Amino acid sequence: MLESTRVVGAMVKMDIIGRKARKEYGYGNKKHDVKTSREKIYHLMRQLTRDMIKGASMEISIKGEENLPKQGPALYVANHSSIFDTVLLVNTIKEPCIFIGKKEVAKMPLINKWFDALGCIYIDREDKRQSLECILKGISELKSGQSIILFPEGTRTMGDEMKPFKEGSFRLATKTGVPIVPIAFRHTDKVFEEYKRVKKTKVQMNIGPIIETKHLDKEGQQKLPKQVEECVKGLLQELIEQEK
Known part of the structure; x- marks a missing residue:
């Protein structure tokens, strides 16, 4: 119960502190260029996610942090089982x-509010036209030097299972040649979703070696979604074995 109270407090703090920053640097504010705006918003998010992690009493084990690229752009691809995946990614990825x-x-x-301030992309997978527009926008962002985080399962999956990756989203990599960082x-x-309240939990994160996409031939591009899916499954299995 104490963890839930602390996280709520951290979220209130995020909202109060963030209002001024989002107004000043939010995506679309013409007073600043997009790069500057995103840097300001993202780094503030990183500071505030630390409060959420501390409030939730999360014990975090990160394996493979040395595999994070020194500079972007890159496409970060992860399995997805909790809203706290987002918190951990922002806390871990500096760029x-x-x-x-x-x-x-x-x-x-x-x-x-924070996603809007960053200029994140919302996709409607039931609308093929809108989905394509989102992918094209993502491609444009990557070509401009902007890194992207993607959960290609398309939804959250509880436990140690993974849903198949949506293949269309990998055009983000094949059309730009950016490296993929599997996570x-x-x-x-178990932090929140399983018990419907915030619970002290030991969470694990495994970052795999970069998967290069720049010189893939047509066959390599077709195999890429399954290759990345199997890679993330392998990273997850490593975490399972690590706990035995």
Whole structure:
């Protein structure tokens, strides 16, 4: 119960502190260029996510942190089982990133404000035309030097299972040649989703070696989604074995 109270307090702090910053540096504010705006918003998010992690009493084990690229752009691809995956990614990845998330995220209190301020992309997978427009926008962002975080399962999956990756989203990499950084999470769903309250949890994060996409031939591009999916599954399995 104490952890829940602390996290709520951290979220209130995020909202209060963030109002001025989002107004001043939010995406679309013509007073600043996009790069400057995103740097300001993202680095403030990183500071505030530390409060959430501390409030939730999370014990975090990160494997493979040396595999994070020194500079972007890159496409970060992870399995997804909790809203806290987002918190951990922002806390771990130093360079400013934007997210491609399902349209429902645009209605999630507080999170939507920060995602809007970053200029994140909301995708409606039931609308093929809109989905294509989102992918094209993502490609444009990557070509401009902006890194992106993607959950290609398209939804959250509890436990140690993973849903198949949506293949279309990998055009973000094949059309730009940016490297893919595969990431696996474990136990993040136990922080909140499993018990419907914030619970002290040991969470695991495994960052795999970069997957290069720049010189892939047509066959390599077709195999890429499955290759990355199997890579993330392998990283997840490493975490499972590590706990035995």
